[in-house]
Amino acid sequence: GGGVFWLACGDAQALHGDVSRVSRYLGLLDDGDARPSVMLARLRRWLDEHPGWLCVLDGASGPSILPSLSLPATGSVLCTSGSPAAEWEAALGWEYALELGSFSDLEAHSRIVRCLPDAVPSYVKPLVAALRNLPLSISIALGFIREFDVKIEKVKDMLLLDLAARHPPLFHPLTQEQMEDQTTVHVPTIKSHGELSPEAALGSLLGxxxxxxxxxxSAACDLLSMASLSHSTGLRRALFQGHAEETKTLPGGRVERTGPDWDALLGSIAQLVRIGVLECGEGDAVTCHPMVQEAIIDRVGASVKAAWGALRRILARGMRGFSPHDPRGWEHSGPLVRHALAAERRRG
Incomplete structure (x- = not known):
């Protein structure tokens, strides 16, 4: 067959970058002509001549992405998108547009019990409800429980307390007696599950x-904040090495390291991957799910400025030695520019 190709379609820059990467992999840029229209035309020709391929268009903004690519009919296309299935069906007449929503109660309960066979059923149900049955939240909660070896009921209570603090109208208020009782931790209960959004639940879980x-x-939290500011293509771990080696000169000429310990930084990355809030993608790039990114930025608030400062230093260090007028450096510096632009937008 023609192979499997993955194109990120979140924005034009990401798509152009992946078309360039695939074209280079297929040997379609031997003459160095990297104009987007030329690369896309050559890629279409290659796909037409090598039937049986599968092209995954990840994070497509909507059905309009397909006509703009005009891929030949010699293979298959799989799109992931935040747009409703009905929109794809109406625009393209697709019969197999599937809308992936939340787990059913049974699916969510089964997922937790499979991973935590000792979980008490009476605690599983309220946790599932508080997480709004969202698969991403359930996966992260399971990773958190395993990583920190916390009891499921404690996670449920912590989550509900945080949700109640951030969304008080959705919860039954505690009675005066409960507030005065210092011997027991009283956890608010949800008034209406229907009004509690999956995004709110994910935000509180991440909090x-x-x-x-x-x-x-602070290393893991700082790392998560920076990953949330960056572009969805992910930050390569090598970029953080310079961050870990940052130093300052003290009076008397003594040099002191100000960046985090490199081994500790790698440990933080590994821990966040185990929890499920980060992933290590292609080329060891540290990536963050878009929903996690939005929830983290909403949570960190004023701290986002500090995260942006650290990320800016990392990107500036990565750009050293590249001239904007020298095309030879564009391939390596382009992704860093994407991160800078994404961070600038997200920090407001």
Missing amino acids: VIMKELSKKG
Whole structure:
């Protein structure tokens, strides 16, 4: 067959970058002509001549992406998109546009019990409800429970307390007696599950996780904040090495390292991957799910400025030695520019 190709379609820059990467892999840029229209035309020709391929268009903004690519009919196309299935069906007449929503109660319960066979059923149900049955939130919650070895009921209580603090109208208020009772932790209950959005639940879950991470130092939280600011293509781990080697000169000429310990930084990356809030993608790039990115930026608030400062230093260091007038450096510096632009937008 023609192979499997993955094109990120979140924006024009990401798509252009992946078309360039695939074209280079297929040997279609031997003459160095990297104009987007030329690369796309050559890629179409290659796909037409090599039937049986599968092209994954990841994060497509909507059905309009397909006519703009005009891929030949010699293979198959799989799109992932935040647009409703009905929009794809109406625009393209696709019969197999599937809308992936939340788990059913049974699916969510089964997922948790498979991973945590000792979980008490009476605690699983309220946790599933508080997480709004969202697969991403459930996966992250399971990773958090395993990584920190916390009891499922504690996670449920922490999550509900955070949600109640951020969305008080959705919860039954505590009675005066409960507030005065110092011997028991009283957890608010949800008034209406229908009014609690999956995004709110994910945000509170990440808030709980960040609070626990911060108890062991700020490295993991800082890393998560920077990953949330960056472009969805992910930050390569090598970029962080210079960050870890940052130093400052003290009076008397003594040099002190100000960046995080490199081994500790790698440990933080590994921990966040185990929890499920980060992934290590192609080329060891540290990536963050878009929903996680939005929730983290909403949570960190004023701290986003500090995260942006650290990310800016990392990107500036990565850009050293590249001239904007020298095309030879564009391939390596282009992704860094994407991160800078994404971070600038997200920090507001």
